[in-house]
Amino acid sequence: MTFNTCDLCDANEARLADGSLRVMAPGLRSFGKLAAFAGPAATLKVFEDNALVRATLETPGNGRVLVVEGGGSLRCALVGGNLGKLAEQNGWAGVIVNGCVRDSQELAACAVGIRAWATCPVRSNKRGVGESGVQVQMAGVVVRPGDWIYADDDGVLVAAQALH
Numbered sequence: 001m002t003f004n005t006c007d008l009c010d011a012n013e014a015r016l017a018d019g020s021l022r023v024m025a026p027g028l029r030s031f032g033k034l035a036a037f038a039g040p041a042a043t044l045k046v047f048e049d050n051a052l053v054r055a056t057l058e059t060p061g062n063g064r065v066l067v068v069e070g071g072g073s074l075r076c077a078l079v080g081g082n083l084g085k086l087a088e089q090n091g092w093a094g095v096i097v098n099g100c101v102r103d104s105q106e107l108a109a110c111a112v113g114i115r116a117w118a119t120c121p122v123r124s125n126k127r128g129v130g131e132s133g134v135q136v137q138m139a140g141v142v143v144r145p146g147d148w149i150y151a152d153d154d155g156v157l158v159a160a161q162a163l164h
């Protein structure tokens, strides 16, 4: 899929105005091998616990983007090298974390897109607490399951439908 977030914003100003196209706040860093990725969103809401992240990435991604609303915690990592490999193997287009990742050198080798605020070397809890398939809010925007995500070097877009 070839796209450019700047061109998509230019071509969809009415959607930007009515909120059906939203732009994540800047500052998310790219950690995967793929700087650009797009696909329908799957969502998780967790806090310092990545058992649901693993369980979700163990299922077929079918080109989806997993949006992990981790409450913005900078105290532990919700995705590391093993989960990055799992995402690549199972056909996820990308993972966007409102929180931290770790194993950044391993993530850089994974053919998947990864966005997070920062790295943290501490692993998270594995209790399995959280919610899947819910509306979440991160980086200033609402993300609903099935929304289209477009991420490249210029930003991360969230759209109610596929954009052209």
Ligand SMILES: O=C([O-])CC(=O)C(=O)O
Binding pocket: 050, 077, 078, 079, 080, 081, 082, 083, 084, 102, 103, 123, 124
């Ligand atoms: O298991 C974890 O908590 C995350 C991690 O380090 C990995 O995915 O390799």
